[in-house]
């Protein structure tokens with residue numbers, strides 16, 4: 001990005017209110033994440049306010065890294081050699097800058113929107129036209145209010161075609177994107193999710209999407225939306241029939257890929273020269289900067305499907321942001337020994353020193369590279385070879401895998417945040433290995449996302465979090481007697497739930513010589529589990545007041561049935577009882593954090609949010625309330641791979657105890673997942689199912705310790721095919737129901753031996 005603006009030009013483009021200080025250098029590049037700042041000459045830092053992060057808190061950090069120009073919306077302590085542009089709203093200013101930047105180019109700008117497939121369509125158009133025209137496109141899936149602005153700012157003198165993705169999460173946002181993008185051509189991938197679609201819903205979704213296209217000449221889509229009175233637009237429907245020849249050449253057969261390819265090819269055919277060879281080589285998109293554990297305690301980022309220079313920079317930034325001081329290595333494969341490309345690659349990499357970079361056009365030699373403990377980025381033009389390398393570096397585990405979508409967790413947390421007052425804190429419950437996801441991973445991720453507190457069941461879990469470098473305050477709900485020393489040594493905050501335990505704690509603290517240990521008092525308002533009775537409160541408070549060893553930091557209680565509408569009256573009584581305790585305590589001590597609600601409580605009783613809520617299950621996208629469940633995103637995918645396929649003739653039996661007798665010839669697939677992984681035995685003989693090729697395949701015979709057999713008769717299933725246990729077709733809730741339990745138990749009984757990966761979108 002090179003904007004090449006003088007300060008006064010910049011000032012008017014961001015609708016500045018006031019300049020404080022002066023700057024003589026040109027403004028070239030926008031930065032907003034201080035962790036990603038490398039070189040600072042002519043960069044401008046936008047102090048963006050997000051849900052969790054306020055960029056103003058990072059101005060200092062950006063200054064330390066050398067930035068001297070800042071766009072801010074509130075005044076800060078000023079440095080004499082820096083320049084500040086004060087604006088109303090930093091995001092709006094950035095959007096305005098992007099809009100004026102875009103307007104300066106008279107080129108075709110294609111806006112791509114729809115519920116899914118946007119990134120694929122964009123990347124495939126790029127694949128089909130690169131070499132013919134110079135394309136600027138949104139990096140990764142930068143399609144939000146911020147991402148679109150950043151994408152537009154990458155348009156430059158060379159650009160002959162811009163491909164911009166647009167996605168919205170709230171009504172009304174599309175108009176803002178349209179105003180910025182000013183598209184000349186539209187592509188609509190699809191609308192709404194296929195299953196929950198009714199006519200009204202569809203119309204509404206379409207209206208929102210159409211906001212983007214109010215000024216475009218032609219919209220391309222796969223469906224004829226004329227039935228919905230499309231506002232006199234030139235709609236070109238790309239039909240399967242017209243695309244038959246191209247479809248045959250596709251390297252993928254699934255429907256989603258086919259749809260994306262039809263749009264990309266259809267568009268390219270109309271405006272450019274279509275090279276059919278390129279259809280055969282459309283890349284399988286590894287768009288999520290896949291990150292996994294590698295050999296020698298390394299961490300691998302596999303972004304190897306292409307090497308264009310914009311995405312190289314993004315990948316290096318991502319590597320830097322997750323490296324936490326570990327050594328960074330970049331392995332980059334080039335098609336041929338092209339000196340010019342090699343030079344550009346090194347120029348980009350050199351901005352990220354210190355990094356151990358290896359650019360290859362020949363064979364890749366791992367022996368010379370220090371892999372141990374490093375964070376390794378793989379990127380390259382030679383997709384096959386790079387993929388092989390990725391496999392080689394991958395720590396080998398058995399084929400059943402859990403993949404957690406961290407972006408969805410962040411989204412779910414932001415949904416909670418959006419329903420609370422801005423001063424209300426969020427404690428994230430990470431007990432039981434963070435509901436099976438992984439304690440350390442979740443703890444540090446949630447800290448990064450702006451959680452205020454963490455909660456664990458036992459002090460050992462708190463110790464593990466501290467050893468991982470987590471600084472957030474940590475509540476320990478069951479500090480057993482031998483845990484108090486840990487609480488002290490690792491700065492953990494134990495719960496106090498009875499008078500006896502309080503005394504035990506105090507005498508231990510006297511023995512340890514501790515003072516003012518922060519504690520959270522737990523009151524039983526009707527759950528009838530741990531907790532002091534409200535009538536004991538004044539006595540307990542007196543003890544706490546009198547003992548210098550402890551300090552009352554928080555007071556909490558737990559709702560018994562917040563997720564049952566039929567029990568809302570009972571919940572209201574619990575809230576009232578807690579309120580009366582709050583009043584009583586406040587007369588002693590006004591500096592206490594009061595917290596009552598779990599996930600469902602916070603969602604249904606926002607007026608009972610007090611000073612903090614404690615969320616657990618909601619982070620994983622689960623709620624009994626269907627409206628809320630729509631807003632949250634699922635986090636977990638549980639996948640496996642077919643080990644073997646066989647035909648069983650009628651009359652034979654399958655599995656232990658011969659409990660399944662085959663009535664007519666049946667094809668079964670054997671999948672390496674069993675009750676020792678968390679796939680319960682009660683799912684035997686058709687009570688449970690997995691999905692292959694999007695089709696439900698019921699279990700046949702009993703679930704074994706490490707394996708199941710499923711019925712795949714009539715499906716073209718082969719050894720090595722992917723199996724979905726939880727994912728798009730089977731939600732946790734459905735599997736839980738088949739297991740006759742609740743999603744909490746499904747999550748927490750996922751065995752430790754199942755390999756876990758974490759990705760961000």
Ligand SMILES: *Cc1c(COP(=O)(O)O)cnc(C)c1O
Pocket residue numbers: 429431477558597598599600614615616617618
């Ligand atoms: C587990 C737990 C929570 C979190 O509950 P969710 O229903 O998962 O949101 C909150 N408070 C306490 C005391 C808990 O034990």
